[in-house]
Amino acid sequence: MRVFATLDELVPLVGQHVSTSDWITVTQEQIDLFAEATGDHQWLHVDPVRAKAGPYGTTIAHGFLTLSLLPIMYATAIKVEQMRMGLNYGMNRVRFPAPVPVGSRLRCRIKLLACEEVADNGLQLTWDMNVEREGETKPVCIAEFVQRRYR
Template sequence: MKVFGDLDELVSAQGSELGPTEWMEITQERVNVFADATDDHQWIHVDAAKAADGPFGGTIAHGLLTLALVPHFSHQLYSVKGISLAVNYGYDKVRFITPVKVGARIRARAVLSSVKQLEGAAQATMTVTVEIEGVDKPAAVVEQIIRYIA
């Protein structure tokens, strides 16, 4: 994990590569809990028998579950000291490139794409790539925006 000592250090680190994180297995239980939380029970996510004959040969994680795990991975990639608050400011671009099959392991790496100095704050854009173990193409590429308040 990269630790930035303060906002000035974060600003000067623009272009830095971070990661990778530890691998995380995507279990059917996690997918089912996400389905319950979001009321998205599409069969490709929760019906293993039907999904076995479907286009992916089994159940897959929701794309939004993959996106929802980005903050978890971010906490493994870096931290910023000397701030009072960090908030998820949003996402500029989200692309779900390769489905994540249940039982697959994913991890993330990131590039600190840009950092803007603001009055008493900084706003960073991280380009986060979620990788699938043993798969050439990533599961997702996400431009995450985080605002750090001093």
């Protein structure tokens, strides 16, 4: 984890790799709970028997489940000690170039793309979030994650 005393320490890092998250293992339980929460019960995600005969030989995580792991990945990679509050503001673009088979270990390489002043003594940070699967070269998720953090 990379720790910053203040938000202002991030400003000169625009264009640079800032940190890499811890590894997270995607379990079938997580996939099933995500299916329950979202109503997406596609067999490729929740039916191990049918998925075994499918294109990946096992169940795979929902793309949106992978996307929903970005906040925890960020939290294991970057900490700002003196900050009033933070909000996830949105996404500029998201792609899922490769599947995430159940049992995969994922981590995120985080690069700061932009940093802009916003109202109420805040910064809008745009991060390139590149999620990789252990042992694979192709990323499983690439997203521009936009946050607002307040001093």
